[in-house]
Amino acid sequence: xxxxxxxxxxxxxxxxxxxxxxxxxxxxxxxxxxxxxxxxxxxxxxxxxxxxxxxxxxxxxxxxxxxxxxxxxxxxxxxxxxxxxxxxxxxxxxxxxxxxxxxxxxxxxxxxxxxxxxxxxxxxxxxxxxxxxxxxxxxxxxxxxxxxxxxxxxxxxxxxxxxxxxxxxxx
Amino acid sequence: xxxxxxxxxxxxxxxxxxxxxxxxxxxxxxxxxxxxxxxxxxxxxxxxxxxxxxxxxxxxxxxxxxxxxxxxxxxxxxxxxxxxxxxxxxxxxxxxxxxxxxxxxxxxxxxxxxxxxxxxxxxxxxxxxxxxxxxxxxxxxxxxxxxxxxxxxxxxxxxxxxxxxxxxxxx
Numbered sequence: 001x002x003x004x005x006x007x008x009x010x011x012x013x014x015x016x017x018x019x020x021x022x023x024x025x026x027x028x029x030x031x032x033x034x035x036x037x038x039x040x041x042x043x044x045x046x047x048x049x050x051x052x053x054x055x056x057x058x059x060x061x062x063x064x065x066x067x068x069x070x071x072x073x074x075x076x077x078x079x080x081x082x083x084x085x086x087x088x089x090x091x092x093x094x095x096x097x098x099x100x101x102x103x104x105x106x107x108x109x110x111x112x113x114x115x116x117x118x119x120x121x122x123x124x125x126x127x128x129x130x131x132x133x134x135x136x137x138x139x140x141x142x143x144x145x146x147x148x149x150x151x152x153x154x155x156x157x158x159x160x161x162x163x164x165x166x167x168x169x170x171x
Numbered sequence: 172x173x174x175x176x177x178x179x180x181x182x183x184x185x186x187x188x189x190x191x192x193x194x195x196x197x198x199x200x201x202x203x204x205x206x207x208x209x210x211x212x213x214x215x216x217x218x219x220x221x222x223x224x225x226x227x228x229x230x231x232x233x234x235x236x237x238x239x240x241x242x243x244x245x246x247x248x249x250x251x252x253x254x255x256x257x258x259x260x261x262x263x264x265x266x267x268x269x270x271x272x273x274x275x276x277x278x279x280x281x282x283x284x285x286x287x288x289x290x291x292x293x294x295x296x297x298x299x300x301x302x303x304x305x306x307x308x309x310x311x312x313x314x315x316x317x318x319x320x321x322x323x324x325x326x327x328x329x330x331x332x333x334x335x336x337x338x339x340x341x342x
Contacts, residue, residue, distance in 0.1 A: 017254045032257025040252060040259065047218065047259065048252040081211060081219040081249050083188045083265050086203025088211065088218065091262075094254050108339070115328065115337035126328040126336075133322075145332025151304075154320040157286065157297040161316025165297075166286035168279070 001106070002113045005050035005074065010038045012071040013050060020096040024131060048078045051113055053097065053106035073097035075110040082125060089125035090114050111144070129154070172277075173284045176221035176245065181209045183242040184221060191267040195302060221247045222284055224268065224277035244268035246281040253296060260296035261285050282315070300325070 005013060014034045021030045040048050053073035073096055080091040092114060097106045111126075118126050130137055130148075142148075157165060176184060185205045192201045211219050224244035244267055251262040263285060268277045282297075289297050301308055301319075309319075328336060 021255060026255070029255050032254055036257030037254075040257070045216065047250045076252070076254055078252050079218045079249060080262065081247070081264055083203055083208075083247055084192060084197070084200050086207025086211070091251065093252055112336055112339040115333055115339075119334055119337040124329055124333075126333055127325055129320075129323040129325050131322055132324055138326075141326045141328075144328060144336055146326040146328040149300075149325040149327055151302055152300040152325060153303055154298055154300050154323060154325070155312045155317040156320055157312075157315060157317040158295055162286055162295075162297055163290055165283055165315055166290040168283040168286075 002051055002053055002109050005052050007042050009052055010034045013074050016074050016096050050076045053110055072101040073106045085124040087124045089123045090118055092128035173222055173224055173280050176223050178213050180223055181205045184245050187245050187267050219249045221245055224281055243272040244277040256295040258295045260294045261289055263299035
């Protein structure tokens with residue numbers, strides 16, 4: 001049901017990323033192409049990883065692609081690091097299950113697999129960011145025992161501001 | 172003034188991490204040893220990186236270690252990834268300059284170096300988290316053009332809760 005992504009999964013993962021962006025009301029912000037994903041996930045020395053949730057043909061209603069197994073969700077993640085623990089952890093960048101396949105345990109199974117990897121490798125933390133208005137997800141995560149890092153805000157430097165800071169060292 | 176960390180810098184970086192934790196009122200939460208840092212930064216295929224800010228001997232007041240150059244700040248970072256941009260970015264886990272060396276441009280120079288790496292490699296975002304009560308830093312970051320991701324909250328699964336989720340797949 002849960003397995004590491006393979007190169008042949010890239011088109012399906014890309015479609016799910018576009019679906020997720022739509023859910024987050026940001027479809028127009030997706031610049032990533034299947035080529036970008038393939039290069040990052042399956043190039044030399046990858047620094048980002050993905051797992052997929054797959055159904056068997058015929059085990060769920062609403063399948064649309066005939067007989068083969070179908071990718072209905074994915075988790076995309078990378079390693080973070082804490083200077084307090086001195087160990088790596090997993091940062092879950094995206095977790096998504098297609099709406100018509102929710103409630104089947106796929107999201108939970110993806111999280112379980114990442115938690116299992118953490119425990120197996122001695123990673124101390126599994127972290128991810130949630131939109132503040134996404135109440136269904138927040139309830140689910142709190143029920144798992146995840147704790148909101150309410151005291152912290154992420155700052156982002158991008159675009160022209162990033163280029164400007166990068167240019168500070170030039171004369 | 173700014174250079175990638177070397178193995179010999181690990182004890183100095185560890186001291187700065189402990190100082191930073193004290194500033195963040197969390198000194199008791201630092202479990203990391205110099206050995207952990209050395210393994211993560213200088214083991215095979217590292218997934219975390221550091222730069223240090225170094226003064227020349229005699230160029231600043233308050234030096235305490237005699238004639239050699241002195242490490243007065245550091246940045247520790249790893250690669251993140253955005254499924255929207257399809258590219259990597261840099262996540263800055265820690266940025267710290269010793270209080271008696273602030274105002275000398277070391278923090279800005281560390282950020283400039285990371286921004287430069289982003290631009291050079293085609294990374295799209297430089298991100299970091301700030302404690303909500305750390306007003307001096309927030310003002311500095313906003314002046315650089317960094318944008319607070321106010322709509323997002325990071326959730327963390329760790330300790331017993333992480334182990335429990337990891338165990339869900341077992342019978």
